Structures are given as C-alpha cells and as structure tokens.
Amino acid sequence: DIVVTQSPLSLPVTPxxxxxxxxxxxxxxxxxxxxxxxxxxxxxxxxxxxxxxxLVSNRASGVPDRFSGSGSGTDFTLKISRVEAEDVGVYYxxxxxxxxxxxxxxxxxxxx
Amino acid sequence: QVQLQQSGPGLVKPSQxxxxxxxxxxxxxSSNSAAWNWIRQSPSRGLEWLGRTYYRSKWSxxxxxxxxxxxxxxxxxxxxxxTLHLNSVTPDDTAVYYCARQWxxxxxxxxxxxxxxxxxTVSS
Numbered sequence: 001d002i003v004v005t006q007s008p009l010s011l012p013v014t015p016x017x018x019x020x021x022x023x024x025x026x027x028x029x030x031x032x033x034x035x036x037x038x039x040x041x042x043x044x045x046x047x048x049x050x051x052x053x054x055l056v057s058n059r060a061s062g063v064p065d066r067f068s069g070s071g072s073g074t075d076f077t078l079k080i081s082r083v084e085a086e087d088v089g090v091y092y093x094x095x096x097x098x099x100x101x102x103x104x105x106x107x108x109x110x111x112x
Numbered sequence: 113q114v115q116l117q118q119s120g121p122g123l124v125k126p127s128q129x130x131x132x133x134x135x136x137x138x139x140x141x142s143s144n145s146a147a148w149n150w151i152r153q154s155p156s157r158g159l160e161w162l163g164r165t166y167y168r169s170k171w172s173x174x175x176x177x178x179x180x181x182x183x184x185x186x187x188x189x190x191x192x193x194x195t196l197h198l199n200s201v202t203p204d205d206t207a208v209y210y211c212a213r214q215w216x217x218x219x220x221x222x223x224x225x226x227x228x229x230x231x232x233t234v235s236s
Contacts, residue, residue, distance in 0.1 A: 039222045049159065049210070050226065055219070055222075058221075096223075099161075100161050106158060
C-alpha cells in the first residue's frame with residue numbers, strides 16, 4: 001500500500017497570513033494516463049470532509065482562489081494565500097492512483 | 113445537485129453485522145462516471161477507506177484488506193442506493209462511517225459528494 005504522510009500535524013496561523021501544508025507519498029501518484037491522483041479535503045468541525053483540490057491543483061467548485069495545490073510525483077503542497085477564520089479545520093490529502101485509497105493523517109489549521 | 117443520505121443503526125453488538133445504507137439522489141448508482149465509496153473515521157485510524165463499487169458495463173467491487181472478507185457493498189439499482197454490510201464486528205469497528213462519490217467526466221474530479229456520516233458504536 002502507498003503510505004501518505006502529512007506535515008505539520010498542527011498549524012497555528014494568523015488571519016491574513018499564508019499557510020502551507022505538505023503531503024508526501026511513498027510511491028509516485030502519476031498514473032500511466034498522465035494524470036497525478038492527489039486530492040485535498042478539509043473537514044470542519046462537526047461536518048463531513050469536503051473536496052478542495054483534485055488532481056494536484058484543480059480547485060473544486062466553489063473553492064476560493066486563495067487555495068492552491070502544487071507538486072508532482074511524490075511531493076505535494078496545499079497553500080492558503082491569506083488565511084481567513086472560516087479556513088479553520090483539518091486538512092487531508094488523499095492518494096487516488098490505486099486502491100486502497102489512502103488519506104494522510106491530517107493537518108489541523110487553527111487561528112492564533 | 114447530488115446528495116447522499118445515510119441511514120442505519122448507531123449501536124451494534126459485537127459479533128453482529130453492521131448494515132448501513134446510502135440513498136443517492138441526483139445521480140445513479142449505476143452511473144458509468146461514478147464510483148461509490150465507504151470510508152470510516154475514528155481517533156485511532158483517522159480516515160480509512162473501506163471499499164467501493166462502480167459500474168462499467170459490469171459491477172466491480174474493491175475492498176480494503178483491513179476489512180476484506182468481512183465487508184460487502186451492495187448496489188441496489190431499483191432503490192438507487194448502496195448498502196454496506198460489515199460482519200463479525202468488534203469494538204475496533206466503532207467509527208463514523210461515510211459514503212462518498214468519486215466522479216469522472218472524461219477526467220477525474222475527486223470525491224466530490226459525501227454523506228452526512230453515521231456514528232456507529234460496537235458495544236454489548
């Protein structure tokens with residue numbers, strides 16, 4: 001199975017400041033079809049996870065453009081250009097290149 | 113707008129079978145563009161993918177090794193729903209269970225719709 005590792009575990013941020021979360025996989029997430037299957041999800045308190053980013057860098061419908069995803073192969077990053085109070089939650093990356101689908105351990109973003 | 117509505121018991125006794133249903137609206141369980149997943153979340157395991165089913169000319173089912181032979185996902189085209197059955201449950205199966213849709217439309221669009229989650233406790 002692919003191992004997915006996120007860092008940091010916790011990320012206190014000041015509103016208006018940027019934030020960055022790292023996600024690394026034990027194997028390349030590049031499929032033979034040329035797509036890289038790495039998603040980002042956020043889970044806010046008391047809610048189900050919701051899709052933020054798919055295929056490394058594509059924002060899901062309704063996701064603000066302050067969220068961006070980048071990376072390739074085994075190293076990926078989620079960036080929030082200017083954190084807002086509503087961005088508080090736990091962020092997960094997930095590899096979808098093969099089963100079993102694997103989620104990272106999560107990064108808790110909180111406001112300082 | 114696609115919605116997933118989950119239902120099922122919140123308490124299951126050890127050794128019994130857990131059954132959860134996910135009712136689909138706005139899409140079809142037999143869609144050629146979707147895969148229907150079950151995921152659970154617990155403090156000890158985090159988000160854990162359990163398995164999925166999808167239709168591409170025929171039905172396919174894929175399961176995590178961790179639940180392997182204990183789990184089945186049954187799609188019901190007449191009710192447009194999918195059901196998870198997990199047998200021989202133990203307290204370690206206590207978790208919040210989610211159904212979720214993965215979607216393709218030419219390209220892959222992520223796990224874009226999630227159910228509301230069902231909290232399941234395994235206890236006598």
